[in-house]
Amino acid sequence: MRHIITHYGYSDGSGDYYITIDTDKCNGCGKCVKQCPQSALQLETMLIDLEDKTAASVTEEHRKKIKYTCSSCKPESSNAPCVLACEPKAIKCTWNPH
Amino acid sequence: MITVGMDLGTQRVKAVILKNDTVVSRGQAFSGFDPTKAAEQAVGEALKKANLKISDVAYFVATGSAMEMAPYANSTVSMMGADAKAGVHIFPKARTIIDVGAEEARAVKCDKKGVMVDFVVNERCAAGAGAFIEAMARALEVKLEEMGPLSLKAERASPINASCVIFGESDVVSLIHRQESKPEIARAVFDAMADRISSMVHRLGVNPDVVLVGGVAKDVGFVASLKRKLGVDVLIPEFPDFAGALGAALAAASRAKEGQK
Amino acid sequence: MKEPSTIKDEVEFWRWREYHRVVQGKKWTSKDIITAGVDVGSVSSKAAIMINGEAYSWGITRTGSNSPESAKKALDWALEGTGLKLSDFKYIVGTGYGRVNVPMANKAVTEIACHAKGANYIWGPSVRTVLDVGGQDIKAIRSDETGRVVSFLMNDKCAAGTGRGMEVFADLLKIPIEEIGEISLKVDQEPPPVSCTCVAFAKTEAMGLFRKGWSKEKVLAAYTRAMAVRMANLIDRVGLEKELVITGGQSKNIGIASRIEVILGVKCLPMPNWRENGLDPMIAGALGAALFAKALYEKAQKS
Numbered sequence: 001m002r003h004i005i006t007h008y009g010y011s012d013g014s015g016d017y018y019i020t021i022d023t024d025k026c027n028g029c030g031k032c033v034k035q036c037p038q039s040a041l042q043l044e045t046m047l048i049d050l051e052d053k054t055a056a057s058v059t060e061e062h063r064k065k066i067k068y069t070c071s072s073c074k075p076e077s078s079n080a081p082c083v084l085a086c087e088p089k090a091i092k093c094t095w096n097p098h
Numbered sequence: 099m100i101t102v103g104m105d106l107g108t109q110r111v112k113a114v115i116l117k118n119d120t121v122v123s124r125g126q127a128f129s130g131f132d133p134t135k136a137a138e139q140a141v142g143e144a145l146k147k148a149n150l151k152i153s154d155v156a157y158f159v160a161t162g163s164a165m166e167m168a169p170y171a172n173s174t175v176s177m178m179g180a181d182a183k184a185g186v187h188i189f190p191k192a193r194t195i196i197d198v199g200a201e202e203a204r205a206v207k208c209d210k211k212g213v214m215v216d217f218v219v220n221e222r223c224a225a226g227a228g229a230f231i232e233a234m235a236r237a238l239e240v241k242l243e244e245m246g247p248l249s250l251k252a253e254r255a256s257p258i259n260a261s262c263v264i265f266g267e268s269d270v271v272s273l274i275h276r277q278e279s280k281p282e283i284a285r286a287v288f289d290a291m292a293d294r295i296s297s298m299v300h301r302l303g304v305n306p307d308v309v310l311v312g313g314v315a316k317d318v319g320f321v322a323s324l325k326r327k328l329g330v331d332v333l334i335p336e337f338p339d340f341a342g343a344l345g346a347a348l349a350a351a352s353r354a355k356e357g358q359k
Numbered sequence: 360m361k362e363p364s365t366i367k368d369e370v371e372f373w374r375w376r377e378y379h380r381v382v383q384g385k386k387w388t389s390k391d392i393i394t395a396g397v398d399v400g401s402v403s404s405k406a407a408i409m410i411n412g413e414a415y416s417w418g419i420t421r422t423g424s425n426s427p428e429s430a431k432k433a434l435d436w437a438l439e440g441t442g443l444k445l446s447d448f449k450y451i452v453g454t455g456y457g458r459v460n461v462p463m464a465n466k467a468v469t470e471i472a473c474h475a476k477g478a479n480y481i482w483g484p485s486v487r488t489v490l491d492v493g494g495q496d497i498k499a500i501r502s503d504e505t506g507r508v509v510s511f512l513m514n515d516k517c518a519a520g521t522g523r524g525m526e527v528f529a530d531l532l533k534i535p536i537e538e539i540g541e542i543s544l545k546v547d548q549e550p551p552p553v554s555c556t557c558v559a560f561a562k563t564e565a566m567g568l569f570r571k572g573w574s575k576e577k578v579l580a581a582y583t584r585a586m587a588v589r590m591a592n593l594i595d596r597v598g599l600e601k602e603l604v605i606t607g608g609q610s611k612n613i614g615i616a617s618r619i620e621v622i623l624g625v626k627c628l629p630m631p632n633w634r635e636n637g638l639d640p641m642i643a644g645a646l647g648a649a650l651f652a653k654a655l656y657e658k659a660q661k662s
Contacts, residue, residue: 002503007512007596011589012262013222013519013557018512018596047468047651049507050658064261064516068297071218098222108563131570201560223517224559233559263559264518264527265495272424 004048008058009066015097017067019058019075019082025090028054035085038062038069056091099156101354102141103346104171105180106133106162109200109313113140114343115148115155116351119187123147124340133164141170157354159346163202173353178206178217180345185309186212187348188335193305196295196324196332197341198314200228203295207302212348218298224263226294228314233263234287237270238280246319249284256282260290284319292323299328309333311341379418379436385410392656393443394450396473396648397430397464399457401515402494402522402608406433407645408441412653414480416441417642426457433645434463450656452648456515468651471500471511476647478604479506481638482628487600490590490619491643492609494522499593501600506647510597519556520586520615522608527558528582531565532575543583543614545576552585580614587618594623604628606640 003025009018023046033041033056040062045052062069073080075093083091100122105112111133113125125143127136137160145151152170160168161180168174175183177197185195186208195206203226204219220226224233235242256278259265266287273283291314299308308330314320315338325332335341387393387410394412398405400422407417418436422429430453438444445463453461454473461467478489484504491498496515502508518524529536550573555564561582568578594603603625609615610630620626631637638646 002509004508005510005597007510009512010514010516011592012225012517013555013560014220014226016592016596047466047472050651050654064259065294065297068294071297071301074301131567222555222557222560224557225517229559261516262518263557264523268523276424 006057008063009094010064013098014067016094017070017096018094019066019070020092020094021056022090023048023053023055025088026055027088028056029087030056031085031087032056032082032091035081037073037081040066040069041082099351099354100150100154101157101159101347101350102144102155102170103180103343103348103350104137104141104158104160104162104168105340105342105346106137106160106164106168107199107342108163108202110339111136111140111162112340112343113137113144114340114347115144115150116347119348119351121344121347124337124343129164133167134169137167138169157350157357159350159353161342161346172350175346175349177342178204178214178219180342180349181206181311182208182214182345183212183348184341184345185311186210187344188341189307189309189333191307192309192333194299194302194308196299196308196310197312198228198295198310198320199312200232203227203298203312205295205299205302207305216302218301220294220298225261225266228312230260230263230266230291231287231314231317231320233267234270234283237267238274238283240280240284245284245287246317248281249288249319250322252279252281252285254282255286255289258283258286258290260286285323288317288319288323289327291320292327295324296327304328304330306330307333309335311335311338313339315339377420379416379439381416381440382414385413385415387415387443389447392449392653393447394452394649394652394656395434395437395448396645396650396652397434397451397453397461398470398473398642398644398648399426399430399433399453399455399461400493400644401456401496403641404429404433404455404457405642405645406430406437407642407649408437408443409646409649409653412650414638414646417639417645419639419641422457426460427462429457430461430463450652452652452655454644454648465652466655468648470644471498471513472508473644473647473651474498474606475500475502475508476506476650477643477645478502478606478647480646480650481631481640481643482602482604485602486604486628488594488597488603489643490594490603490605491607492521492590492605492615493607497521497590497593499590499597501597512593512597514593518558520589520609524558524586525609525612527561528579531562532579534575534579539579540583540612540614540616542576543579544617546580549584550577550581552588553581556585556589583614584618587615587622590615591619591622594619599623599625601625602628604640606643608641610640
């Protein structure tokens with residue numbers, strides 16, 4: 001069965017900003033949630049294949065402003081604390097200012 | 099020695115005349131669809147105030163989004179470079195310069211000589227610039243200059259969609275229909291702007307002194323929200339919207355001196 | 360599916376038509392698994408009723424300021440003329456941005472999952488990529504042959520490309536919204552897309568283009584192109600795989616759809632004839648929710 005890849009973030013006039021979470025790789029350990037200095041991550045229960053699964057997600061509050069929320073972690077460097085904290089390597093950041 | 103700095107912005111062109119590193123006059127004109135002509139007007143106005151002629155000017159430097167359309171220009175300087183120069187010239191201890199204009203916002207980290215070290219910029223999305231406040235003022239049916247004083251009367255902010263000017267406008271209209279308080283909506287607008295700008299600054303690190311320039315620096319509502327968000331004092335020069343032009347004029351002075359050597 | 364019921368409010372609101380429909384010739388008994396999906400969106404609320412996993416009736420209505428009321432209004436409309444009552448439902452799933460505020464729902468499921476499931480129901484198992492362009496957001500969804508989501512993103516941060524964004528262009532260029540797609544195609548040569556996609560800056564940008572002597576059609580074409588490029592980028596991000604379908608209000612904008620086809624080099628599956636007897640691409644989310652309702656009910660029965 002193919003993994004479910006979730007892209008949080010957006011493209012606007014200024015560029016593309018996404019945090020991508022592989023919901024199958026994510027083991028719901030919550031280490032990224034603890035490491036995020038902006039409290040932008042949470043554990044969320046999602047219905048996947050009719051089962052409730054707990055996985056990390058970007059909080060509703062931050063989804064529409066992650067360009068700003070995440071900027072101090074330099075997400076383009078792939079050394080963001082959430083990325084480093086994730087043992088199964090389920091989190092990726094994409095930062096493309098135009 | 100007389101030098102001139104021109105800042106060709108999206109809304110207005112600003113010009114500053116320097117005589118031996120001291121400002122002698124300023125001029126400005128609306129950019130309209132002909133920034134070249136607007137720059138001629140702005141420079142003309144400044145020269146007239148100082149009783150000078152074009153031929154008296156040793157060196158012209160242009161900056162701003164339409165800098166390549168500048169008349170008279172001997173050379174150009176980046177907007178970030180101009181901000182850094184002007185910020186440190188006015189406030190020698192300035193190390194972080196924030197510039198919020200009508201269509202763009204940027205933050206510049208600089209050294210004690212006013213040389214840019216790092217910068218972040220937000221462009222092409224109106225939600226991160228002065229255009230956001232203007233649009234919300236229109237939706238609130240409040241004059242732009244009244245937005246700031248109005249917001250200071252609020253104790254809390256109304257919830258609005260601050261992610262996009264277009265969605266924000268619809269939200270403001272429905273809040274007005276629900277007879278929500280205008281000061282609280284105005285406060286939300288400034289808080290949202292300050293939130294974005296402070297995150298941008300945090301990327302560089304908040305190195306005091308922090309200086310705010312650009313047209314939006316004249317807005318007391320924005321300044322109050324930004325100070326709250328950043329948690330440090332924010333210095334504002336007397337003519338914050340002329341900072342870019344001043345930086346260009348300072349660059350012109352140093353380039354003219356180099357040329358004389 | 361035969362006779363459509365009355366279509367109301369034809370001209371009053373540009374984004375979509377408020378209407379309800381009952382599929383003719385279908386009967387239900389108390390032994391059937393009757394489920395409903397209620398999709399409360401930012402602009403419209405949709406409810407779909409299914410009998411044993413097959414579309415039976417639906418209602419599309421405006422979302423008011425109150426999500427629970429909008430959900431009830433949509434479901435009441437879907438119930439009209441069916442003889443069904445609330446107690447006949449085995450399971451109801453709520454979805455959409457107001458999904459947690461659907462009072463009659465047994466469970467809330469994300470709209471992404473429901474859209475993929477619903478598109479799979481409308482167009483069949485060949486659907487792999489769904490672009491949903493609504494009034495205030497754009498969703499790009501990749502799914503497998505069963506309608507299970509494998510990759511998705513939702514962009515509700517920015518108005519560029521959404522129905523709301525297109526409305527601003529319509530006002531700006533003084534072109535009726537229903538004609539905006541057709542008119543954007545009336546150019547001899549496709550102009551390059553505008554470089555700045557921010558809708559708030561469009562006014563000054565468009566003025567500049569008019570001063571350069573561009574026609575309304577050409578300006579509109581350049582904008583529509585830029586919007587289509589953005590949507591194509593979103594699709595690229597989740598990974599394009601054939602077949603592609605477009606749902607939501609903007610699926611009816613031919614200027615957008617045809618440009619996406621050119622940019623991506625693939626044809627979209629044709630729109631069902633929703634005005635006559637086909638399923639409406641706008642109810643994809645509600646249909647998907649009703650299908651989830653059936654699956655969840657059956658799962659509960661087994662355990």
